[in-house]
Amino acid sequence: MSCSPTYEVFAVRYATRAERFRADNFIITDAHDVPMPIDFYIWVIRNQYRTIVVDTGFDHAEAERRGRKITRLPREGLALLGIDSHTVDDVIVSHLHYDHAGTLDDFPRAKFHIQDLEVNFATGRHMCEPTFRDFYSVNHVTRLIECVYQDRVVFHDGDEVIAPGIMVHHLGGHTMGMQCVSVETKRGKIVLAVDAAHFYENMEQPSPFPLVYSVADMLAGFHTMRAIAASPAHIIPGHDPLVLKRYPAPTKTLQGIVAQLDVPPHE
Numbered sequence: 001m002s003c004s005p006t007y008e009v010f011a012v013r014y015a016t017r018a019e020r021f022r023a024d025n026f027i028i029t030d031a032h033d034v035p036m037p038i039d040f041y042i043w044v045i046r047n048q049y050r051t052i053v054v055d056t057g058f059d060h061a062e063a064e065r066r067g068r069k070i071t072r073l074p075r076e077g078l079a080l081l082g083i084d085s086h087t088v089d090d091v092i093v094s095h096l097h098y099d100h101a102g103t104l105d106d107f108p109r110a111k112f113h114i115q116d117l118e119v120n121f122a123t124g125r126h127m128c129e130p131t132f133r134d135f136y137s138v139n140h141v142t143r144l145i146e147c148v149y150q151d152r153v154v155f156h157d158g159d160e161v162i163a164p165g166i167m168v169h170h171l172g173g174h175t176m177g178m179q180c181v182s183v184e185t186k187r188g189k190i191v192l193a194v195d196a197a198h199f200y201e202n203m204e205q206p207s208p209f210p211l212v213y214s215v216a217d218m219l220a221g222f223h224t225m226r227a228i229a230a231s232p233a234h235i236i237p238g239h240d241p242l243v244l245k246r247y248p249a250p251t252k253t254l255q256g257i258v259a260q261l262d263v264p265p266h267e
Helices: 060-066 074-079 116-123 138-149 200-204 215-228 242-246
Strands: 008-017 038-046 051-054 090-092 111-115 153-156 160-163 166-170 179-185 188-194 235-237 258-260
Touching: 008 074, 008 179, 008 242, 038 074, 038 179, 038 242, 090 160, 111 116, 111 138, 111 166, 116 138, 116 153, 138 153, 166 215, 179 215, 188 215, 200 215, 200 235, 242 258
Parallel strands: 051 090, 090 111, 111 153, 188 235
Antiparallel strands: 008 038, 008 258, 038 051, 160 166, 166 179, 179 188
């Protein structure tokens, strides 16, 4: 049995996009191309000693540029849990895609934890290809680089401990530097897959999400996450509306907005 501290973990939905179909979400699709909406989340890991946020979403300007609609800004979602983004000391950035690395200025005290390979990817020759760069915002990337020069970025190379009971794990696949996060909880170790698996079905079929740097690495990442987590049911995908249906909200007023992941899912 682990003697690491345990944490509460929450998924906070800040946006959704209903105009998607199954063919948009899988490399291998069947003939039943029915609607399959996608949700946008950030995550909170906290106990009595620390609060760590995973990813920072995007803002209204980015939403307008990409034809998205924000339900609430990420900082507003955090406020629903009593968290002031201005007081957060550590933010894990899973990767630098536009929907995960915006609103950095809403975390003025934070150190940003990211993989070396992700920054290399987002600032190197691969961004000469529209296929890759269209899912990054140059404003987000350059803001992170400014934070490097302000001593506010912590680089990681592979699997590393962020705090007792919390680790990042480099997987690659979706992007070169994609990392997931494992967390010790009272129900066992859970893995926040983030975009290592957008939907439960990506892992279950398996059929990766079509936006991918390396299909081989993404498929290997599914196996890695299963080895890290207490069980396959302890892996939380990054964009699946089912997360809010499978896990309870911490209060009735947060139903449909926040899912508590450190408790067992609904039967």
